[in-house]
Amino acid sequence: MTAAVMTDRPAAYTPPANYKLSAAGLLRSEWTKLWSLRSTWIVLLCAVVFSAGLGALIASSVPSDQASGGAGAALDFSMAGISLASVFVAVLGILTVTGEYTTGSIRSTMSAAPRRVSVLWAKAAVYGAVVAVLFGVMVFLTFFMTQAIFSGTDLGGVSLAGDGVLRALLGYTAMIVYLALLALGIGSILRNSAGSIGFYIGVIMILPQLATLLPWNWVADVTPYAPGNVSNTLLMVDPGGANLSVGESWLWMGIWLVVTYGLAGVLLKRRDV
Amino acid sequence: MIEIEHLTKRYGKKTAVDDLSFAVKPGVVTGFLGPNGAGKSTTMRAIVGLDAPTSGLARVNGKHYSEFRSPLTEVGALLEAKSVHAGRSAYKHLLALARTHGIPKRRVTEVIDLVGLHEVAGKRVGGFSLGMGQRLGIAVALLGDPAVLILDEPVNGLDPDGVKWIRLLLKGLAAEGRTVFLSSHLMSELAQTAEHLVVIGQGRLLADTTVDDFVSGNGRSRVRVVSPDAARLAEHLAGPGISVASPERGVLEVTGTEAAVVGQAAAAHSLVLHELRTDRGSLEDAFMQLTADAVEYRQTSEGANR
Numbered sequence: 001m002t003a004a005v006m007t008d009r010p011a012a013y014t015p016p017a018n019y020k021l022s023a024a025g026l027l028r029s030e031w032t033k034l035w036s037l038r039s040t041w042i043v044l045l046c047a048v049v050f051s052a053g054l055g056a057l058i059a060s061s062v063p064s065d066q067a068s069g070g071a072g073a074a075l076d077f078s079m080a081g082i083s084l085a086s087v088f089v090a091v092l093g094i095l096t097v098t099g100e101y102t103t104g105s106i107r108s109t110m111s112a113a114p115r116r117v118s119v120l121w122a123k124a125a126v127y128g129a130v131v132a133v134l135f136g137v138m139v140f141l142t143f144f145m146t147q148a149i150f151s152g153t154d155l156g157g158v159s160l161a162g163d164g165v166l167r168a169l170l171g172y173t174a175m176i177v178y179l180a181l182l183a184l185g186i187g188s189i190l191r192n193s194a195g196s197i198g199f200y201i202g203v204i205m206i207l208p209q210l211a212t213l214l215p216w217n218w219v220a221d222v223t224p225y226a227p228g229n230v231s232n233t234l235l236m237v238d239p240g241g242a243n244l245s246v247g248e249s250w251l252w253m254g255i256w257l258v259v260t261y262g263l264a265g266v267l268l269k270r271r272d273v
Numbered sequence: 274m275i276e277i278e279h280l281t282k283r284y285g286k287k288t289a290v291d292d293l294s295f296a297v298k299p300g301v302v303t304g305f306l307g308p309n310g311a312g313k314s315t316t317m318r319a320i321v322g323l324d325a326p327t328s329g330l331a332r333v334n335g336k337h338y339s340e341f342r343s344p345l346t347e348v349g350a351l352l353e354a355k356s357v358h359a360g361r362s363a364y365k366h367l368l369a370l371a372r373t374h375g376i377p378k379r380r381v382t383e384v385i386d387l388v389g390l391h392e393v394a395g396k397r398v399g400g401f402s403l404g405m406g407q408r409l410g411i412a413v414a415l416l417g418d419p420a421v422l423i424l425d426e427p428v429n430g431l432d433p434d435g436v437k438w439i440r441l442l443l444k445g446l447a448a449e450g451r452t453v454f455l456s457s458h459l460m461s462e463l464a465q466t467a468e469h470l471v472v473i474g475q476g477r478l479l480a481d482t483t484v485d486d487f488v489s490g491n492g493r494s495r496v497r498v499v500s501p502d503a504a505r506l507a508e509h510l511a512g513p514g515i516s517v518a519s520p521e522r523g524v525l526e527v528t529g530t531e532a533a534v535v536g537q538a539a540a541a542h543s544l545v546l547h548e549l550r551t552d553r554g555s556l557e558d559a560f561m562q563l564t565a566d567a568v569e570y571r572q573t574s575e576g577a578n579r
Binding site: 011012013014015016017018019020021022025026028029030032033036037038039099100103104105107108109110111112113114115270272273 | 299318321322323324325338339341342343344345346347348350352353355356357358359360361362365366368369370372373374375376413417418419420449450451
């Protein structure tokens with residue numbers, strides 16, 4: 001028996017010992033945060049509808065006397081919607097970070113995880129995984145659906161076993177995951193929704209396209225390495241004529257993600273929340 | 274235990290907190306008082322690591338906040354009421370935070386019930402009133418059942434029932450041996466909740482004392498006398514450190530002495546008294562006086578540097 005000592009000051013309080021901050025906890029937390037917002041469901045639904053719907057629409061409106069057939073052309077038509085859907089996915093990636101800053105919920109988040117950088121990893125991992133699974137399914141779904149529409153034409157009869165077809169389809173999935181992660185990193189750097197979305201659409205998406213119109217040769221040499229272009233090779237059934245080889249494409253996607261997340265991580269540590 | 278050591282925080286050229294040092298002990302409610310813009314929020318944000326100090330330290334139980342393996346059980350903080358995504362429900366907001374630490378759903382519903390948000394827990398926070406937002410913030414602070422509570426202006430937006438409730442809640446938490454640190458720009462608010470006071474103005478420490486000492490030390494208590502012989506009484510009271518004013522005929526206001534001394538002087542000279550009363554300066558007066566001095570001090574010192 002312990003003798004109770006009467007003092008003016010109460011005994012020291014001991015907080016519960018069974019609660020611990022963990023990487024698994026942060027992943028579960030980000031999962032909860034992602035799906036508890038209406039915007040996530042709306043944007044992802046739009047992405048899904050666009051990727052399948054636009055693919056089907058374009059596939060059924062291709063004239064039957066289409067000049068060039070083959071797997072490459074077939075995928076270009078089928079996957080047009082997927083490319084467009086990447087914009088939705090990128091915007092949502094940005095919002096998962098900037099939404100926290102604009103609403104102030106970042107203060108709750110960072111109070112729970114004061115080392116901060118682990119939050120960025122958890123966000124990227126959860127969102128990257130969701131996009132990979134969702135578009136892994138959507139890419140193949142769209143492919144089989146459009147192939148059904150194309151059947152009997154020059155664009156039909158493309159098989160997954162065909163040269164480069166499976167790799168290109170996985171390339172579309174990789175591209176959309178890469179752009180989602182890139183956008184999320186940009187959101188973390190800029191912390192502002194409008195600024196980040198503007199930057200993504202202007203600098204990542206449009207600028208490399210406009211750059212090809214410029215008269216200087218070096219611009220044309222550089223543009224294939226722009227963050228928004230490096231994944232292009234992965235989408236080709238026959239990457240023979242591409243500026244970057246498949247290996248270089250992966251390498252540059254890695255480089256841009258390391259640069260973006262390196263900068264995002266340093267800034268996250270240094271800046272006040 | 275919260276320890277602030279020589280904390281300085283500058284935002285660009287503006288100094289929000291200026292070489293501030295004090296400690297907040299467990300077991301009592303400590304009030305953090307200062308006018309708006311005095312640096313209270315900045316200090317609190319530095320404690321939970323949201324703002325990095327320009328120089329100096331803010332520690333909780335001997336550690337920097339980011340060193341804790343379970344931050345939410347060490348410190349619960351209510352910083353700004355708007356620390357929640359407007360599109361998320363109160364329940365999901367708490368659940369997302371709970372999951373970082375493996376805190377069970379049971380505890381989430383427990384704090385929701387505790388702060389009285391049971392009926393609106395599933396609604397999106399964007400539609401919450403200021404008071405409901407405050408209650409959610411308090412639920413967040415309590416989620417990890419923490420040893421230290423830091424609450425920035427917790428009564429803002431609460432109705433009188435809510436104010437009373439939070440006073441009792443905080444006193445109860447302190448009585449369990451926790452450290453409770455709450456800020457306010459209203460002295461009267463803190464006087465009813467806190468035992469200890471840390472007062473700052475323009476980012477500097479003005480007082481670190483008990484509420485009682487603060488009032489008696491800074492309040493202008495004075496003795497009011499009504500007497501037909503006021504003029505003669507005034508002559509007999511005059512002395513070093515004592516000042517006597519007569520706001521109207523037959524009325525004296527004496528500072529620097531006590532009612533008993535005035536009464537004795539009157540009796541010794543057989544003067545009639547109609548009224549003898551001690552007016553305690555209000556807490557608000559004491560606070561205003563202290564912060565006004567700080568402002569004056571600051572202005573003269575800046576002038577002297579030029």
